[in-house]
Amino acid sequence: MENGIREPPDLPLEILLDIFSRADLVTVVRCAAASKLLRRHITDPSFRRRLRNHAVEGFVPALLVGIFFHHIDEARCFVTLARPSANKLTLSLAPANGGDGGPYTFRPVASRAGLVVLSRNRVRVRDATGALEIEDLCVGSPVTGHYAFLPPAAVYGRGYSHVLLAGGEEDDAGTGRSSSSSFRLLVLGDAWPRKPTQIFSSRTGVWGPVTEPFASLDLPKRSGIARYSAVVLRGVVAHWLYYVDSLSPPRGYGVLTVDAGTGVAAAVEIPPHCLRWRRHEVTEELLLARSAEGRLALLVAESLGIAMWTLSDDGGTASWARRLVVDRAGILGSAKLQYGPLGCVGTQLDWFGEASGTVLFQVNGAGTLLLNLHTREVSQFSQGKVINRTLSLSCCPYEMDPASVLAAMKSF
Numbered sequence: 243m244e245n246g247i248r249e250p251p252d253l254p255l256e257i258l259l260d261i262f263s264r265a266d267l268v269t270v271v272r273c274a275a276a277s278k279l280l281r282r283h284i285t286d287p288s289f290r291r292r293l294r295n296h297a298v299e300g301f302v303p304a305l306l307v308g309i310f311f312h313h314i315d316e317a318r319c320f321v322t323l324a325r326p327s328a329n330k331l332t333l334s335l336a337p338a339n340g341g342d343g344g345p346y347t348f349r350p351v352a353s354r355a356g357l358v359v360l361s362r363n364r365v366r367v368r369d370a371t372g373a374l375e376i377e378d379l380c381v382g383s384p385v386t387g388h389y390a391f392l393p394p395a396a397v398y399g400r401g402y403s404h405v406l407l408a409g410g411e412e413d414d415a416g417t418g419r420s421s422s423s424s425f426r427l428l429v430l431g432d433a434w435p436r437k438p439t440q441i442f443s444s445r446t447g448v449w450g451p452v453t454e455p456f457a458s459l460d461l462p463k464r465s466g467i468a469r470y471s472a473v474v475l476r477g478v479v480a481h482w483l484y485y486v487d488s489l490s491p492p493r494g495y496g497v498l499t500v501d502a503g504t505g506v507a508a509a510v511e512i513p514p515h516c517l518r519w520r521r522h523e524v525t526e527e528l529l530l531a532r533s534a535e536g537r538l539a540l541l542v543a544e545s546l547g548i549a550m551w552t553l554s555d556d557g558g559t560a561s562w563a564r565r566l567v568v569d570r571a572g573i574l575g576s577a578k579l580q581y582g583p584l585g586c587v588g589t590q591l592d593w594f595g596e597a598s599g600t601v602l603f604q605v606n607g608a609g610t611l612l613l614n615l616h617t618r619e620v621s622q623f624s625q626g627k628v629i630n631r632t633l634s635l636s637c638c639p640y641e642m643d644p645a646s647v648l649a650a651m652k653s654f
Contacts (some may be wrong), residue, residue, distance in 0.1 A: 247341045259283055263292045267304070267644045272311055274651065285653040290645035299597025300534050301616040304423065305641045307601070310358070310622075312349040312636045320384075320640070323612075329648060348380065349636070354439070354474070354596070355408030356643030357425055358384055361401070377401050381425055381444075385647075395429065395449045403434035403637075405472045405480045407502055408643070427512035428480060428502055437467075441502055455500045455507035462486050468495065470635070471593050473530040477504045481538055483530050484509075485609065492523050497530065497538065512540060516551045516562050519544040522588065526634075529591035534599065543589035543602060546570060548603070548613065568618055580627045581607035592634035599639040604629045 253261075258404065262284060264271050269295075274284040283289060294493035308322040327486040348360035361377050384390030407426040426446050431438040436457060441450045464487035472480045479501050486494040495512040520527050520542060538553040540562070547569035551562040574583050585608035594601050599615040602623065610633070613619070 255279075255283065259289060259292070264449060266539065267302075267647060270644065270648070271651075274648070278287060279513060282653050285648055285651050287649075290648055293648070297326065299639065300628065301597070301614070303600065303614050303616065304594050305643075306600045306639055307642055308597035308639050309642050310350040310353075310640055330563050333546070337571075348378070350638045351473075351640050352406045353640055354406040355425075355645075356383055356385065356647070357406060357408050357642070358638075359382055359404050359406050359427060360389070361404065379404075379427070379429075379442075381406070381427060390444065392427070392442055393448065395440050395442065396452045397429050397431045397438055401429045402467060403430040403470050403472055404428075405430070405474065405502075407474060407478055407480075418511050426502060429613065430482070431471075432467075435578040439500065455505055456498060456509075459498075459507060459509050461509065464488070467498075468525045469529065472529070473596065474531055475536060475538060481530055483525075483528060483540075485525065492517070493525075493535045495528065496509070498542075509552065510560055512551075513562060516540065516564070517542065519549070521545045526590040526631075527604065529594055529601070531594040531601065531615065532596060541567075541591055541594070543591055543603070547573060547599075548589070548591075550615065566616060567612055568620055572607060572618075573611065573613075573620055577608040577611060577622040578625060579607050580625065588629060590631070590634070591640060592637070595639045595641050597643070598639075600639070602637075604633065614638070 258280070262270050264275075270284060270622065272646050275282040300505075306323065308320050311319050312322065348362045350358050351361045358381070358441040360380050360382075363376070376394075379392045379395075380389045381392065405428040407428060408424070426444070427442040429440050429442075431440075436454050438452050438454055442448070442450050443450065455521075465484055467485040468485040474480050479499055482498045484496055484498050486496065488494060492514075494514070495517065497510045497512065498507065499510070500507045517523070521544070529541045531539045531541050533550070533552050535538045540551045540553075542549045542551065547566055549564055549566050551564050554561055554563065574586055579586060586605055588606040591605045592602045592610075594602065601613040601615065602610065604610050604626070606629055607627060608622070610623040610630075612621045612623050
């Protein structure tokens with residue numbers, strides 16, 4: 243002790259690592275630069291696994307760095323968000339194109355945990371049943387530019403939804419350490435009501451058997467998948483929004499789930515009272531998401547704003563609880579409007595970023611906006627007069643994965 247100031251005690255390494263695993267990515271990288279000892283432990287696969295475990299719940303807005311867009315006339319482009327860390331990031335999808343250009347360019351169809359799924363419909367083959375479209379897929383990191391090209395699968399040409407299940411599935415042989423670049427890709431076919439699925443594993447390098455997990459659910463004939471995008475909970479359970487057509491409007495909706503680990507499927511009905519405050523009663527007003535606590539949630543574009551209904555299971559009984567995330571005044575007050583407020587009618591929810599908790603949506607007269615479910619802040623991504631109905635089919639977010647960033651760092 244000098245001049246009455248007591249030196250702080252040295253914390254054990256295990257406690258330091260536990261603190262670091264709960265900090266933001268920038269702090270973790272700075273700690274890794276403090277000493278060779280810390281860097282060696284922070285870049286170790288066991289620390290990355292701990293980092294993933296602590297990131298299961300909660301949102302980190304800074305993980306969303308930009309959005310991939312695909313345009314027929316402009317191929318691909320990446321638009322960063324207006325933050326310094328994003329502007330320094332250089333992302334590349336070029337290696338996946340194979341240099342052929344032309345009409346068979348890969349387009350991003352899904353992303354998760356720092357990886358991106360790219361797809362292209364490349365070949366048409368004539369057989370006894372007519373024309374068959376062949377789909378090529380590859381998965382990789384736009385940060386490193388390294389991509390894995392996947393072998394043909396039985397559901398190619400019928401792929402409807404691509405769900406990336408990143409990390410957690412495999413271990414390095416005999417070590418029990420999770421590989422940061424490991425992934426599984428679930429492809430959901432479009433043959434309703436059979437809905438065949440097939441899963442590719444980066445561990446084995448092959449596709450698993452084709453299954454029909456929803457065949458036993460006895461779903462109504464007048465039903466189908468409502469949104470291409472899926473929400474993944476607990477790392478392996480995929481959720482899709484589906485619709486049920488009745489003889490008279492409005493449509494009914496529910497949630498289909500399949501556990502990629504067990505193959506078990508289930509269906510949950512969305513009660514009509516969750517949808518009664520919508521303005522136009524169109525599917526684009528609904529989007530699946532998750533809450534900061536890791537629960538399944540349904541976002542609804544209502545006349546009053548954007549609400550979130552959270553699903554809970556109390557004693558085996560499913561129930562939905564509502565809260566208003568942002569009201570109409572908060573949305574319009576955060577954007578430069580093309581029309582007067584009374585003319586800005588109509589909202590389309592496009593996609594949800596699971597790591598950052600960010601929702602991309604469009605409002606007539608206000609353009610494309612971003613809403614963070616944690617902070618409830620709304621920002622204007624781009625201006626526009628009317629809703630672009632093809633936007634949700636031609637773009638996907640890119641969120642950084644802290645474990646992948648650390649895996650790319652050299653250890654001493």
